[in-house]
Amino acid sequence: MPVVNVVTSAGRRVLTGAVCAGLLLAGCAAPRTAQGPAVAEGEKTTASAASPAPGAPVPARPAEIPGLGPATRSHIPATSSQALVVKGDGPHSDQSTAVLYERDAATGWKAVSQPWPAHNALRGWTAHHRAGDLRTPIGVFALGDAGGALPDPGTRLPYDQSEEFNLSGTGFLGEPLEGSFDHVVAIDYNRVPGTSPLNKVRPLGLGKGGGVWIHVDHGGPTRACISLQRDDMRQLLLALDPAKKPVIVMGDAGTLGR
Incomplete structure (x- = not known):
């Protein structure tokens, strides 16, 4: 379930009550960090493995025979x-x-x-x-x-x-x-x-x-x-x-x- 941020007049981010309650009931709430919404450890690992390092060359796909569908x-x-x-x-x-x-x-x-x-x-x-x-x-x-x-x-x-x-x-x-x-x-x-x-x-x-x-x-x-x-x-x-x-x-x- 996604986390929804609401900015108050005091400039603080809070979670809407309905969404926060849903996260707590689901047992997947995670602490926030100063840099933004927290990401569960498993999500960090997956995202890191799926994304190439910045500036790394993208492997070329093997060439196909031209003109064949x-x-x-x-x-x-x-x-x-x-x-x-x-x-x-x-x-x-x-x-x-x-x-x-x-x-x-x-x-x-x-x-x-x-x-x-x-x-x-x-x-x-x-x-x-x-x-x-x-x-x-x-x-x-x-x-x-x-x-x-x-x-x-x-x-x-x-x-x-x-x-x-x-x-x-x-x-x-x-x-x-x-x-x-x-x-x-x-x-x-x-x-x-x-x-x-x-x-x-x-x-x-x-x-x-x-x-x-x-x-x-x-x-x-x-x-x-x-x-x-x-x-x-x-x-x-x-x-x-x-x-x-x-x-x-x-x-x-x-x-x-x-």
Whole structure:
């Protein structure tokens, strides 16, 4: 209960009778000091502990990944300290920008790559991906397995080299698709983690699609995957570290900002 001061015509402070009586009944009345109303010992300790010393620097908050809103950040596991953030130009755009971030326990997230131009699906993005919808699923997904038609360039991820990583024909813009699967990283959307990207088991059912990878860019939109230019793809493979529990955070910029 608060203490109410009343100043009399003689310049003295007194407690109003009703408030004083309430304090006495509550058993929390405290003696006054010459400097003003007294504070109970427990209150002194709490106030002192909560307030920094005058002039003391205020600790900086750990940095967050730019452009990600609280809803998106909440889906990044606390155990992950590596995140590839792919921001689409718009919900219906097939063009994106990818940046690799790493988290320090004290200072927070920091970009460790240059912005990499990327492609996503022809029709943009969706939070409810279906097989054949030509949209890339929005969300935060683990990155744990790699592979490709070419030999392992030195990644720390498990790497499956196989002739089955082949793609021929032309893309949506008439561009050749050959070589797109020279190197891939499986995105853990509707797949069994810890297996080759070629594994066709779909835990959520075939209707939810699958085989969503990061692969070498062929110069046009994808069916659902994320594609990076060849040199950038190689840099990503060399940087990803299973000990850092890497994830991909992907979607159009507006959705990721929520």
